[in-house]
Amino acid sequence: MDEQIKAVAERLRGLRDCFDTTEEEAAEICGVSVEEYKRYESGEVDIPLGAMFSMGKKFNVDINSFLTGLEPHKVSYFHTPKGKGVSVNRYADYHFESLAFGFADRKSDPFLVTINPGDIDEIHPVTHPGQEFNYCIEGTVRVMVGENEIILKEGDSLYFDSSKPHGQQNVGDKRCQFITIILN
Numbered sequence: 001m002d003e004q005i006k007a008v009a010e011r012l013r014g015l016r017d018c019f020d021t022t023e024e025e026a027a028e029i030c031g032v033s034v035e036e037y038k039r040y041e042s043g044e045v046d047i048p049l050g051a052m053f054s055m056g057k058k059f060n061v062d063i064n065s066f067l068t069g070l071e072p073h074k075v076s077y078f079h080t081p082k083g084k085g086v087s088v089n090r091y092a093d094y095h096f097e098s099l100a101f102g103f104a105d106r107k108s109d110p111f112l113v114t115i116n117p118g119d120i121d122e123i124h125p126v127t128h129p130g131q132e133f134n135y136c137i138e139g140t141v142r143v144m145v146g147e148n149e150i151i152l153k154e155g156d157s158l159y160f161d162s163s164k165p166h167g168q169q170n171v172g173d174k175r176c177q178f179i180t181i182i183l184n
Contacts, residue, residue: 002043009043011066012055016041019059030054031127049096049182050128053109057129057184063109064101071104078103085112094120094168099179109182115141115170125165131183132162139176142169152178 016026027037030051040047052066062072068086072078078100085097097112123144134143136152143150143158145166150158160166162182170176 005046006043007069008047008052008066009041011069012047012052013041015055015059015061015066026055029058048126050126053128053130053182053184062104062106064098067098068101072102072106073104074102075104107184109184111180111182112177113168113180114175114177115139115168116175117170117173120169123167123169125167127165128162128182129184130162132160132166133179133181133183134158134168135179135181137177137179139170139174140172141176141178142171143167144169 016023021029023037023041024034027034030037030040031054032040032051037051039045040051047066049063052063055061056063056066064086065071080099080101083097085099086101087095087097095114097114099110099112100106100108123142125144134141134152135157136154138154141152143152143166145158145160146164151171152158168178
């Protein structure tokens with residue numbers, strides 16, 4: 001995992017350098033302090049998806065380019081067999097699997113998210129531009145959007161403004177899985 005974090009940090013730094021953007025400007029784009037942004041580029045901490053989405057949107061770079069180092073190239077369709085999405089273990093307690101990583105110029109980013117029981121003691125809210133859709137396919141998911149708490153059970157869904165602080169947590173005694181679609 002540490003090598004993946006360092007590789008993403010290098011790609012983030014490279015993007016900033018490519019566009020002659022200062023660390024201060026990049027921090028503002030990501031909505032974090034300059035000190036926090038410097039930690040992202042150093043590879044000391046995992047870079048939140050929200051920061052990658054913000055930088056990607058600003059400079060027209062696909063989020064999966066940060067994660068894999070490859071540019072998507074399919075333009076007609078992209079098939080992802082079960083269990084073959086790009087694993088995006090951004091945090092120890094979340095497992096993200098990118099489901100459309102090979103499709104160029106996507107209008108949204110779908111992920112399969114898995115959270116095991118007890119993995120998240122406390123929700124640490126994130127923000128990113130756009131909107132988000134969550135669809136629970138297994139277990140029970142607690143979603144916080146701003147001050148609102150929504151419980152999703154199998155078959156339930158939620159659509160929200162992802163610029164509002166939000167996060168998810170497993171509140172059941174078995175793993176939960178949900179599809180999240182981030183609309184840019």
